[in-house]
Amino acid sequence: MLSKVGRLTHLTRQFSTSVVRRSEEWQQRGLPGSNMPFNIGNRYKLMAAFIAFFGSGLGVPYLLVRHQLLKE
Structure with a gap:
């Protein structure tokens, strides 16, 4: 049971960091309004x-x- 929870926690942590990394690559960092649609x-x-x-x-x-x- 503990290993399933550990794997789930690891996957969620990996997913959230990859989303942040991806958004930083696709956008120009530091420019106001660069993340607006x-x-x-x-x-x-x-x-x-x-x-x-x-x-x-x-x-x-x-x-x-x-x-x-x-x-x-």
Whole structure:
């Protein structure tokens, strides 16, 4: 029983360190924003994406209420 737990612990430790190593190899270390899934280089494109993302989430309830009120 103890050997199974030991093997499981060893495998989890190996997996977590390999993930950290892999992420460091694929990304540029030390640069702000290098680990983000979107580009932050163009501030106007980033601003438009933020407005579209948050605006759609905040605007949908109002559009649905308007649709319900105008529906006959």
